[in-house]
Amino acid sequence: MLKVAPSLIRFWEKEFDILKPEKTDKGTRKYSQRDIQNLRLIYHLVKEKGYTLQGANEKLKHNPNVVDNAQLIDKLKRVKEFLVEIKKSIE
Numbered sequence: 674m675l676k677v678a679p680s681l682i683r684f685w686e687k688e689f690d691i692l693k694p695e696k697t698d699k700g701t702r703k704y705s706q707r708d709i710q711n712l713r714l715i716y717h718l719v720k721e722k723g724y725t726l727q728g729a730n731e732k733l734k735h736n737p738n739v740v741d742n743a744q745l746i747d748k749l750k751r752v753k754e755f756l757v758e759i760k761k762s763i764e
Contacts, residue, residue, distance in 0.1 A: 674709070675716050685715055688726050691733060713747055 675682075686692045691711045694702040704712070718729040 675712060677716070677720075682712065685712070689715055689730060689733070691715075710744065717746060 686694070689711070692708060692715070694704045694708050696702055714733070715729060718724040718732060719726065724732060
């Protein structure tokens with residue numbers, strides 16, 4: 674979904690307290706919808722906005738609106754992709 678290496682996601686789990694996927698007895702991670710939203714949020718802050726890991730952590734801890742903003746950005750990206758597909762189909 675995010676097109677990043679699984680090792681990066683595991684690294685982010687260590688760096689961000691908001692990531693807490695369940696693990697099976699064999700250690701396989703099971704990501705909830707909330708975990709996926711948090712991963713998208715971290716991706717947005719670190720990869721798209723250029724925050725350092727420490728900066729992203731601070732932003733998440735001290736600004737609850739970041740979650741709402743990231744969800745809005747994600748929805749807008751999906752709308753944009755949809756509109757681009759429509760445009761391609763009518764050209």
